[in-house]
Amino acid sequence: MANDQNKFQAIISHAKEYGFVFPSSEIYDGLQAVYDYGQWGSELKKNIKDYWWDSMTRMYENIVGIDAAIFMHPTTWKASGHVDNFNDPMIDNKDSKKRYRVDHLIEGFAEEQREKGNEQLATSVLEQMDALLAKDDFAGLKKLIDDNRIKCAVSGTSDWTDIRQFNLMFSTEFGSTISSDDEDNKVYLRPETAQGIFVNFLNVQKTGRMKIPFGIAQIGKAFRNEIVARQFIFRMREFEQMEMQFFIQPGTQKKWYEYWKEERMKWHLSLGFGKEQYRFHDHIKLAHYADAACDIEFNFPIGFKELEGIHSRTDFDLKNHQEYSKKKQQYFDNDIDPATGKPYGNYIPYVVETSIGLDRMFLAVLSHCYEEQDLSTAEKQDSRTMLKFPPRLAPMKLAVLPLVKKDGLPEIARKIMDDCKSSFRCFYEEKDTIGKRYRRMDAIGTPFCVTADHQTKEDNTVTIRYRDTMLQERIHLDKVREIVMKAIQ
Ligand code: GAP
Secondary structure: OOOHHHHHHHHHHHHHHOOOEEEOOHHHOOOOOOEEEOHHHHHHHHHHHHHHHHHHHHHOOOEEEEOOOOEOOOHHHHHOOHHHHOEEEEEEEOOOOOEEEHHHHHHHHHHHHHHOOOHHHHHHHHHHHHHHHHOOOHHHHHHHHHHOOOOOOOOOOOOEOOOEEEEOOOEEOOOOOOOOOOHHHOEEEOOOOHHHHHOOHHHHHHHOOOOOOEEEEEEEEEEOOOOOOOOHHHOOOEEEEEEEEEEEOOOOHHHHHHHHHHHHHHHHHOOOOOHHHEEEEEOOOOOOOOOEEEEEEEEEOOEEEEEEEEEEEEOHHHHHHHHHHOOOOOEEEEEEEOOOOEEEEEEOOEEEEEEEEHHHHHHHHHHHHEEEEEOOOOOOOOEEEEEOOOOOOOOOOEEEEEOOOOOOHHHHHHHHHHHHOOOOOEEEOOOOOHHHHHHHHHHHOOOEEEEEOHHHHHHOEEEEEEOOOOOEEEEEHHHHHHHHHHHHO
């Protein structure tokens, strides 16, 4: 691959060609930053979801999962601070009328400079931007854009409006009871799943008899009106989050913040992509609810970018929900506070949050596992594209292929399918040469193919082919299920 941008484009094309990700409503030319997952994409996505859900709710005995509604009472978003604070500074180009998120515009400029070899300018512009964003210094940011003559990609001009804040929440209205004209009664599409956990904190704590520290996990859709929505499924308007709020005693947040940073990094490393693919990035400008925050960044083909956020959210959310709802959000703690020698008593818990985008995780897996291999020999040109998914994440675990469509081989292959299909996802195919069928399986990341041939009729053995090495060996057909099961556990 010539460079990572080419690789990124190749991955996007591959994702479409092989049924992983399609642009939404493509027959109408698509909808910007909205995507559909196809037949193999939805399997991969589900496997990533299960991997996260199982590790969160099974491996930690003090974490339980919920599934809260997308619509929430409008006051939720006032209490959470999203109505007032969930804004991005934006700037419009006067000629093209195109609106940009200020940080994306400046980052785009820095990227261009980097590609031209102006590393020093790129770094300096990004440092200045971070400092100005941290102070909400919009005049300073505008000057930075003007001084560097940053241009609009559409009009090519540098004629910009002043910088203004835009809220990222989508809103709608409910039946006839709420008027869309009434700002106070707007119903929002949730911009994060976390609030569904906060408003259910006491429901879960009481009915589950949970004792602090404990966590509540959730997977679900979130919506943000991202102005500059680009880079495929990296930044979408409708996406899914996998979030966990961990409720703790006040004053212990530093310890738990460090604990969850380490635990979440371990989870990522368990996929075996290599630790050089990840790094922590501490936030300089903290979100309105946090007293400490960092990202786990992944080495995407578009560079190191945020994959997961870990946030120490203090008691900000529960305290505000208590104030707005007038319902106590306290927990009674019998444990002895070492500082006073007395029980902690009633308090509003502090929270450490782990929040990972499912779609970003999908992109991390897809882009890391995408590989183009040159298999040419002196005699002939050859290549293959494969998705080297860890077997437990692969959409399809096993392909069962009769060598030919006759001589009783399809019947044998069907028997193998029947033996395996209730345990894991299998694919049966008898069309085309065996070589073509193997390559198609490589392209969707199937780790194992078994082929029933004429020898199978004699000794009940089949060929098993391993995707990554392309090596083949003969095994007894009773062993197929066991081999695949072992690899996906
Ligand atoms: N509850 C905290 C929260 O929502 P965030 O950093 O805004 O924090 C958490 O989002 C994660 O959600 C991000 O690390 C990213 O993986 C994912 N995410 C956020 N915005 C996204 C978008 N527009 N498209 C896809 N994923 C997104």
